[in-house]
Amino acid sequence: MQAVTLGGLDSPTFDHTIAAVEEIFDIFNREFKDGQLDTLDIVVHNKESGAKIKLSNQCLMPCKDAPDMEAIALGKDVDPHGILEALIRKGTHLHGEENRVLYYTVMEAGKGGQRYGMNTLNHGSLQ
Numbered sequence: 001m002q003a004v005t006l007g008g009l010d011s012p013t014f015d016h017t018i019a020a021v022e023e024i025f026d027i028f029n030r031e032f033k034d035g036q037l038d039t040l041d042i043v044v045h046n047k048e049s050g051a052k053i054k055l056s057n058q059c060l061m062p063c064k065d066a067p068d069m070e071a072i073a074l075g076k077d078v079d080p081h082g083i084l085e086a087l088i089r090k091g092t093h094l095h096g097e098e099n100r101v102l103y104y105t106v107m108e109a110g111k112g113g114q115r116y117g118m119n120t121l122n123h124g125s126l127q
Contacts (some may be wrong), residue, residue, distance in 0.1 A: 003056035010050045018043055022072045060086055060093040069096040 008014025025040040044052045059078070061069075071094040079085050087093045 003054065005052050005054045008050055009050045015051055018053060021053065059099055060087060060095055061099060063092060063094050065098060066094065066098070069094060069098065072096055072100065102114075 006014075008018070018027065020041065022043060029040075041055045046052065059074075071088070074084055074088070074095050084093075084095070088095060
């Protein structure tokens with residue numbers, strides 16, 4: 001699992017963003033029967049350090065949780081030592097479409113405009 005925790009250092013903008021995330025979750029939560037939607041455990045409120053948000057991505061998932069998911073090969077840039085690939089070969093885990101990390105970047109589009117491009121996050125992209 002890849003994970004990062006972001007803290008806003010008492011920034012009002014960050015606190016408003018956290019409130020928006022919680023509000024969006026509440027909107028979705030009202031649309032599901034009790035117990036169908038995972039709890040919102042990514043937001044942490046702490047009096048000493050302020051609000052934080054925990055984000056993560058799971059590179060593999062148990063095969064039993066996705067019996068119909070088609071596996072996608074892991075590239076050497078993601079698993080350079082073959083550790084994750086060894087788990088996949090055992091047949092207990094897989095890397096599928098839901099495990100890919102996608103992010104958007106803003107690019108110049110001429111005459112001061114902007115456009116957004118989708119990219120796949122690869123190992124080392126954030127270094």
